[in-house]
Amino acid sequence: MSESFGFCERCGQGMSQRVPEGDNRLRRVCDACDHIAYENPKTVVGCLLEWQGKVLLCKRAIEPRSGYWTLPAGFMENGESTIAGAAREAWEEAMARSDDLSLFALYSLPRISQVYVMFQGTLRDGYACANEETSEVRLFDEADIPWQDIAFPVVTETLERWFERHDLRVPVVHCGDITNRPGEPLEILRHPS
Amino acid sequence: MSESFGFCERCGQGMSQRVPEGDNRLRRVCDACDHIAYENPKTVVGCLLEWQGKVLLCKRAIEPRSGYWTLPAGFMENGESTIAGAAREAWEEAMARSDDLSLFALYSLPRISQVYVMFQGTLRDGYACANEETSEVRLFDEADIPWQDIAFPVVTETLERWFERHDLRVPVVHCGDITNRPGEPLEILRHPS
Numbered sequence: 001m002s003e004s005f006g007f008c009e010r011c012g013q014g015m016s017q018r019v020p021e022g023d024n025r026l027r028r029v030c031d032a033c034d035h036i037a038y039e040n041p042k043t044v045v046g047c048l049l050e051w052q053g054k055v056l057l058c059k060r061a062i063e064p065r066s067g068y069w070t071l072p073a074g075f076m077e078n079g080e081s082t083i084a085g086a087a088r089e090a091w092e093e094a095m096a097r098s099d100d101l102s103l104f105a106l107y108s109l110p111r112i113s114q115v116y117v118m119f120q121g122t123l124r125d126g127y128a129c130a131n132e133e134t135s136e137v138r139l140f141d142e143a144d145i146p147w148q149d150i151a152f153p154v155v156t157e158t159l160e161r162w163f164e165r166h167d168l169r170v171p172v173v174h175c176g177d178i179t180n181r182p183g184e185p186l187e188i189l190r191h192p193s
Numbered sequence: 194m195s196e197s198f199g200f201c202e203r204c205g206q207g208m209s210q211r212v213p214e215g216d217n218r219l220r221r222v223c224d225a226c227d228h229i230a231y232e233n234p235k236t237v238v239g240c241l242l243e244w245q246g247k248v249l250l251c252k253r254a255i256e257p258r259s260g261y262w263t264l265p266a267g268f269m270e271n272g273e274s275t276i277a278g279a280a281r282e283a284w285e286e287a288m289a290r291s292d293d294l295s296l297f298a299l300y301s302l303p304r305i306s307q308v309y310v311m312f313q314g315t316l317r318d319g320y321a322c323a324n325e326e327t328s329e330v331r332l333f334d335e336a337d338i339p340w341q342d343i344a345f346p347v348v349t350e351t352l353e354r355w356f357e358r359h360d361l362r363v364p365v366v367h368c369g370d371i372t373n374r375p376g377e378p379l380e381i382l383r384h385p386s
Contacts, residue, residue, distance in 0.1 A: 007202055007205035009199045009200055009208075012201075015202075037202065038268070039271055041269050043233065075231070077234075078232055078234055078306040080301075081303050081382075083301070083370070100385075101384070102385050106275065106299060108273075110277075111272075113271040115310070117308070132215070175275075175296040177276070191276055191296065192295050
């Protein structure tokens with residue numbers, strides 16, 4: 001039985017996998033109309049919100065990593081900017097309003113073809129609330145962060161870099177590539193910025 | 194005649210447009226198998242390469258904006274990091290090798306649902322070469338940049354910020370949202386970083 005590469009979104013006929021003319025990568029190409037289904041990395045936008053020195057974390061109510069703690073973050077939508085998407089995710093996942101967002105870190109996750117764009121900012125009025133996506137919200141001091149129960153490596157890395165920021169005299173945006181799976185030891189290639 | 198929303202990549206049947214349960218946005222949903230075709234912004238990765246104070250620009254040999262000058266940049270591929278993609282684009286568009294890449298700017302283009310991740314670095318050996326995608330490569334001093342013939346607003350913004358960097362005593366990563374079309378006056382909302 002031959003492998004299936006799905007159907008063409010344009011004409012509905014079967015797709016096969018080949019390197020199109022002038023290209024150098026395997027793509028899904030329509031056998032009938034030659035439409036090429038390009039697949040590209042997805043951008044996840046999120047934020048680290050501070051209130052009186054504490055950081056807002058959300059306990060995930062949905063898979064993957066349900067029950068683990070995370071920063072508000074999710075897939076960027078068409079038609080929005082990264083900063084607007086980060087604010088939207090804070091609202092959708094924690095009913096949180098964010099002020100003074102600024103770019104904090106950019107991480108590539110080539111294993112799962114994702115790019116994380118993380119902002120930092122202030123949690124307005126210190127208010128957040130659980131909902132369908134989040135079973136619990138809490139403000140954590142650095143000493144209380146549940147490091148063993150963080151949902152994703154990129155969240156661990158973001159939190160670690162943020163808590164050390166007070167040692168820095170200049171604003172820095174972090175950049176790196178993360179390659180481990182959730183629950184595995186952090187593997188990161190940090191790039192200078 | 195009803196509007197067509199294409200076909201399902203999973204089962205090949207027709208799609209319609211509606212808000213899925215638990216969602217708040219219009220998506221393309223399969224009438225037969227309920228598959229949801231999420232569409233998300235694409236990430237463009239590129240770089241500004243310097244050689245002895247001059248900047249490498251490429252004259253585009255392909256549409257859009259054929260004949261206009263640009264920085265090496267293109268769609269990020271699955272399985273690569275942003276920094277690796279930027280180096281790949283420099284090679285593919287200008288046969289250029291890049292050293293010491295570091296993150297320089299992150300721009301959202303919500304009008305066309307793209308995110309630009311721009312790195313800065315050194316052009317190895319000062320070497321670049323035209324090819325299928327690029328009709329001409331050239332190293333420009335700031336005074337010689339063809340500002341009226343730059344392909345895209347995001348390239349203009351990147352070049353302007355880079356040439357003013359010498360006035361800054363600390364490394365800064367720029368972040369903003371660009372909303373004008375190519376050829377129109379630059380419209381940008383710059384975010385603090």
